[in-house]
Amino acid sequence: MRSCFLEFMMTLSGISNGTEQPRTGRLGRLLEDRLPYLIVAPAIFILLLVGLFPLIYSLIVSFQRITMTDNDTSFAGLLNYAELFRDARLWASLGHTALITAVALPLELVIGFLMAQLFIDRIPGRQLFVALLVLPTVISPIVAGATWRLMFDVRFGPIGQILSFFAGEPVRILWTVNPGYVYPAIIICEVWQWSPFMFLLLLAALSNVDQSQLEAAEIDGASYLRVLRAIILPAIAPVIAVACLIRGLDLVRIFDIIWALTEGGPGSMTETISLYTYVQGFTQFETSYTAAISFLVIALLTVITTLVLKRMELTR
Numbered sequence: 001m002r003s004c005f006l007e008f009m010m011t012l013s014g015i016s017n018g019t020e021q022p023r024t025g026r027l028g029r030l031l032e033d034r035l036p037y038l039i040v041a042p043a044i045f046i047l048l049l050v051g052l053f054p055l056i057y058s059l060i061v062s063f064q065r066i067t068m069t070d071n072d073t074s075f076a077g078l079l080n081y082a083e084l085f086r087d088a089r090l091w092a093s094l095g096h097t098a099l100i101t102a103v104a105l106p107l108e109l110v111i112g113f114l115m116a117q118l119f120i121d122r123i124p125g126r127q128l129f130v131a132l133l134v135l136p137t138v139i140s141p142i143v144a145g146a147t148w149r150l151m152f153d154v155r156f157g158p159i160g161q162i163l164s165f166f167a168g169e170p171v172r173i174l175w176t177v178n179p180g181y182v183y184p185a186i187i188i189c190e191v192w193q194w195s196p197f198m199f200l201l202l203l204a205a206l207s208n209v210d211q212s213q214l215e216a217a218e219i220d221g222a223s224y225l226r227v228l229r230a231i232i233l234p235a236i237a238p239v240i241a242v243a244c245l246i247r248g249l250d251l252v253r254i255f256d257i258i259w260a261l262t263e264g265g266p267g268s269m270t271e272t273i274s275l276y277t278y279v280q281g282f283t284q285f286e287t288s289y290t291a292a293i294s295f296l297v298i299a300l301l302t303v304i305t306t307l308v309l310k311r312m313e314l315t316r
Helices: 002-012 021-062 079-084 088-119 126-133 141-151 158-167 182-207 211-219 224-252 256-261 273-282 287-315
Strands: none
Touching: 021 287, 079 287, 088 126, 088 182, 088 224, 088 273, 126 182, 141 182, 141 256, 182 224, 182 256, 211 224, 224 287, 273 287
16 A cells, blocks of 8 residues: 555656656646646636626526516516616716716816826925825715715805805805705815826826926927927826726716715706616615616616727727
8 A cells, every 4th residue: 555655656746657757747737837827716716706697697687577576587578678768767867977977077187187287396295295185085985975065064064154254144055955056066076086086197197208308398498288288198198098987987886975965866856877776776676677777887888988998099
């Protein structure tokens, strides 16, 4: 038995007789080639399990008729998807989302760029100011929304008191209730929190602009706008595109800030697609219809992202 064990170990180590050694060598090389894949295989499996399984399960549920009162798992065809095109509230929520994105994204980009231009030069206390400016980004959106709701409070909020001081008379604005002010309140909160994100990305991009070109333009007497158009913007265009893509996708799924500020009100005036999906899934318990809404949003985002990426590739 001992001799059999020794022979087995010698075979594994590749020092057995000549007929076995090539096969063991091939096995060793095969294991060596496949070792990186074997190491990352468990992580890939977990990622697929966590990310892909819910997606496939939601797709299956979207073709069923599961509600709070009915657990019908039979195939319902495209019934839920046909209902999407008759749901006026769904398309209104998509319009609200597009409006917030179209206003907040350019503001964040412009403010972030101006802040980056301000801090591109070495000034005393630069690191401290940058650290203070990025603090809103690290705050949870639900906390930021709750904080701004307190600041917008008509009786005790500091914003109303500041406006009253400058106006010389009491100013009582129902920021989160009045239809004329609810969107400015959301935009202010969103821009306040996420402009520093743009600022950090654009500051890093501006720091990598070729200084020799800027110095040559300065010697030639080029104006700032000309330098901006001809040198700076082309140099940082890829970073701007990626930053806008990231923030745009984030704005499409905006939920926390609006939930904390208005809960979609007044009525459903500020109800975004994420809020509407939440209401359908966790208030109305329309499980299958909620899954169909999710895949509609995924399809729209996939098309938009693909077009943006192709546009970025063409401009490159």
